[in-house]
Amino acid sequence: MANEYKEKILELNDKVVLLQGEFTLSFRLVNLLKKEGLDVVAACSKRNVKEWKDDEGKYHKEMLFEFVQFRRY
Template identity: 45%
Template sequence: MFLNFTNHPSAQWAAPQQQAAGAYGPIRDLPFPAVPPAAGSAALDHMADRWAARIAGMHPDCVLCQGEMTLTYRIVQRLLAQGIPVVAACSERHSREWTNAQGKVCRVTAFEFVQFRPYAEPAPGLAIAPKPEYTQSK
């Protein structure tokens, strides 16, 4: 099963992306959660633990994990540590920009799926240490 853990329902994907995901088996959608902007590292770690456990319990063959960056990073690391393949969708961006009659800039952007790119473990010898948590002074 290919688990789509994003906020982009697979029913809205173009045929090439559905076919690429379908190579792993049936596609199942699981919406990526909202992340409170004020959440600190401990809250994010707790969310990542819960979501990674839930995903692992679904026994996916592959997970498309894309959402809020810092939670995505934490979840990807936990899934990879369990041997679960995780990918990101790679697309070609096509934009058209113009100024309308009222002088406002308008833009239309379309994304054309190209491939799923696997997340990888850090390179051997590359140490990734967490930074201390900073709080904003008032």
């Protein structure tokens, strides 16, 4: 499966690939793409969490993810 995705990605002729997802597939694909000379990156974010209890006693949790940077594999 990783080889199939590698071929599809190479057809796009991009120099940088954002790659994230299922760990074992991503791991294999990162290695294959790096061997082809591509830069492979992941997006890094900051998680902001707000928790509160409303007037009815129910607990709520809100998470906001803010992009921080790309990180090279």
